Amino acid sequence: MKKLSDIGEFGLIEKIAAKFESDEGIYKGIGDDCAVLENQKEYTLLTTDMLVEGDHFNLEWQTPWQIGWKSVIVNISDIAAMGGLPEWGLVSIAFSSDVEVEFAENIFDGMAEASKKLGMDIIGGDTTHGNLLTINVAVIGKVEKENLCMRGDAEIGDVICVSGDLGKSWAGLELFRAGEKGYTDYYLQPDCRLEIARKIAPHINAMIDVSDGLSSEVRHICDESKVGAEVEKNKIPISEKTRKTGKKLGIDPLKWALHGGEDFELVFTIPPDRLPLIENVNPIVVGKIIEEGRYLINSEKKKLGGGYDHFNK
Numbered sequence: 001m002k003k004l005s006d007i008g009e010f011g012l013i014e015k016i017a018a019k020f021e022s023d024e025g026i027y028k029g030i031g032d033d034c035a036v037l038e039n040q041k042e043y044t045l046l047t048t049d050m051l052v053e054g055d056h057f058n059l060e061w062q063t064p065w066q067i068g069w070k071s072v073i074v075n076i077s078d079i080a081a082m083g084g085l086p087e088w089g090l091v092s093i094a095f096s097s098d099v100e101v102e103f104a105e106n107i108f109d110g111m112a113e114a115s116k117k118l119g120m121d122i123i124g125g126d127t128t129h130g131n132l133l134t135i136n137v138a139v140i141g142k143v144e145k146e147n148l149c150m151r152g153d154a155e156i157g158d159v160i161c162v163s164g165d166l167g168k169s170w171a172g173l174e175l176f177r178a179g180e181k182g183y184t185d186y187y188l189q190p191d192c193r194l195e196i197a198r199k200i201a202p203h204i205n206a207m208i209d210v211s212d213g214l215s216s217e218v219r220h221i222c223d224e225s226k227v228g229a230e231v232e233k234n235k236i237p238i239s240e241k242t243r244k245t246g247k248k249l250g251i252d253p254l255k256w257a258l259h260g261g262e263d264f265e266l267v268f269t270i271p272p273d274r275l276p277l278i279e280n281v282n283p284i285v286v287g288k289i290i291e292e293g294r295y296l297i298n299s300e301k302k303k304l305g306g307g308y309d310h311f312n313k
């Protein structure tokens, strides 16, 4: 019998997607950062992400406030990746009985702070018992029809851009795993790029957020847009702090940028002649959209691999 580790997270999602048809009113069901429902002038965006103790956070490293913060950020990052704005949030959470009230409240304080910062109201949810702390946040948002940016909107000839440093979150995780100290700030309290996304949405083609590494996100854009991509190794932005962490741990930080994830930066494509329109957000050009194949270019041309997969670690 095949196991989930044989087909991976995305293999499973493909099988799930095949079971549900796209009905009238559903502009996009499974297969992007958010589901998209059609209204009159706008699209409604819906997304949900679950965080499980031990997999997505570790109580020894993160405070409850930081866990609450992150659970909201990861969802709003998906809304940002469609070019939209978050509006409403629903929080479902499982606690074990011995959890202290103050701990539980701190989680919600972190959620409240992130929601307030990004303009979302939490309006409901569900609370239940579970041995592992599990948090699911669902977000409803909106986007003007002309601003919707899908994974499938890339065009041959577009340049591929990223909004900021990559590999910074995984660097912190690896430090904790190694029992070392250093640059862990971003891993503990990531941010998302809602403001940048809103500025660029009217001018760009495809967009996705970085949850599983640049390599995985470029693959999603290529699959959905039915195009190929070339990424230039030397153009991938990796900060000095992340490089130093790589040196300390003896790991090439490029691996974190390509196959790590949780940076919640944006990867987007834009025709090169429109680049001046988004100069104000300092886009970093890392490659271009080609007809087919996915390559990492250095002195030689290599195949670009996959990204982080929850069932194939």
Ligand code: ADP
Residues within 6 Å of the ligand: 013, 016, 029, 030, 031, 032, 033, 034, 035, 048, 049, 078, 211
């Ligand atoms: P992201 O990393 O942007 O949160 P995912 O890789 O988790 O996106 O999901 C990709 C697509 O698959 C999305 O459209 C999502 O809604 C869908 N999806 C993931 N898991 C499930 C599931 N259990 N049931 C239905 N759809 C799912």
Ligand code: MG
Residues within 6 Å of the ligand: 032, 033, 077, 078, 081, 208, 209, 210, 211
């Ligand atoms: Mg996403």
